[in-house]
Amino acid sequence: MSTKIPGDKLAQFRNAAIYSSLDRKDQSSLEELASNRRLSVQQLRQVLEIARDLQMWGIGPISSWIEELPPADPREGKRQAVKTVDTLVSRWEEERRRGPEYTGNAPVYGASPRSIMESTAPATILGSCPVASEKTRCCNLQTLDAVINCGFGCTYCTIQSFYDQGRIYLHSDLGRRLRELHLDPEGIYHIGTGQSSDSLMWGNRENLLADLFDFARRNPNVILELKTKSDNISWLLENSPPPNVLVTWSLNSEQMIRWEERGTAPLEKRLDAAARTALAGYLVGFHFHPMVPHDNWRESYAAVFSRLLSDFDPSRVAMTSFGTLTFIKPVIRAIRERGQATQVLRMPLTETAGKYSYPEDTKVDLFRFGYESLAAWHEKVFFYLCMEPAGLWEPVFGFSYPDNTSFEEAMKLSYRSKILSPRF
Structure with a gap:
């Protein structure tokens, strides 16, 4: 896994509650994406929210979306980070417009213990x-x-x-x-x-x-x-x-x-x-x-x-x-x-x-x-x-x-x- 993300940014990323709940493949894909395409903390947070939504909606994982992105081009600098996030956001918004789909068996949950x-x-x-x-x-x-x-x-x-x-x-x-x-x-x-x-x-x-x-x-x-x-x-x-x-x-x-x-x-x-x-x-x-x-x-x-x-x-x-x-x-x-x-x-x-x-x-x-x-x-x-x-x-x-x-x-x-x- 790449570790080119600056230390303070990586710490914020890994300490996020959502990040810790993702599987190892998704975590690795997200860190590599952030490193190779130089995502800002705010961009990292936005992609992390997309990852969580896909997980909750049952249509992920985010790693499959990342794999479908065009290859990284270091010559593009910050512009590449913007294009990458825009691509993920556009696909995420398309899923949101599709709306809830309640197919199959509903998850089994009782009332939260209190x-x-x-x-x-x-x-x-x-x-x-x-x-x-x-x-x-x-x-x-x-x-x-x-x-x-x-x-x-x-x-x-x-x-x-x-x-x-x-x-x-x-x-x-x-x-x-x-x-x-x-x-x-x-x-x-x-x-x-x-x-x-x-x-x-x-x-x-x-x-x-x-x-x-x-x-x-x-x-x-x-x-x-x-x-x-x-x-x-x-x-x-x-x-x-x-x-x-x-x-x-x-x-x-x-x-x-x-x-x-x-x-x-x-x-x-x-x-x-x-x-x-x-x-x-x-x-x-x-x-x-x-x-x-x-x-x-x-x-x-x-x-x-x-x-x-x-x-x-x-x-x-x-x-x-x-x-x-x-x-x-x-x-x-x-x-x-x-x-x-x-x-x-x-x-x-x-x-x-x-x-x-x-x-x-x-x-x-x-x-x-x-x-x-x-x-x-x-x-x-x-x-x-x-x-x-x-x-x-x-x-x-x-x-x-x-x-x-x-x-x-x-x-x-x-x-x-x-x-x-x-x-x-």
Whole structure:
């Protein structure tokens, strides 16, 4: 193996977490490439990220791509480094445009192991949505951190960049904290518990759901949303629901759930749990977030939309939302550092307001397909886009809200009308 790379540069290269996870052939190919073509540290880092992506996507190794490059020409100097990296980047971007391909058997992963801790810290548990942005149309959801950190292992999860991944915190004094919250009795609040953790996977551990139900009953002006990817509904079915509690499921295509939402309930179990919960008198809802254009995505999502139309009475469905993958740099870095088999970064990343997502025409294609597939619910269920630019509403829904406040008020009015309507 060549060792012409300057010592400090070679040290940075070899100490990178991604580098150490590659096999010996890939490591040798990368070091030889960097040496013979005089790649800079930044260029080395970029090629290393490409190597990791190919590894996660299952289409590598990077050594095979390097072998197909034209022979090195030392007379070209730095220009050769630029041409080399440009060639690799161009091929990598072509693969990203191809998008996820979920063929064969999905990798077998459970939820990531984490320690369950009790928290008595005096931190405020009620706040604003952690991913809210002035650049997107936002419903101004308030978030209740009843549990801190998630026990599931979704590959695209943004929570992974906010919390210590080794620990999950359940409040030992949640009931007291909820009783001490000061809410305006004249205001209407939409509060969700599914932003810092899954709302149902813990059941009633530490009296979690009982405390939340008590909070909802004492505050009828609160719309309390429990959002989940689980099928853990036994406690819900054993207890009468406060009318202002909504139970919503994050749904996806069967391929996305099997490959990317690890440790969560399978699609069929989520749908069954939602149907049983609705029949027990709860209002339910559905979030298709993230929708992802993978192989056969139209057929896969159409099957889910068809199930909703056949299995649910829209009078018991509060909302359906659409959204897609949106990353910040720390999450992209965390995905690559974990290095599990995943296709979520196999996408054309477009930067907008410091975040990375699909181009807008791809988003419109996804969301319009979902909305049109559920046409029978258009006048009966509240539809919205989650964390998406305001300019997408008109091409998807045929209308838009002038600002976040109008969106928030329309959502609350719709939810309240169903809360106050007889269920049976």
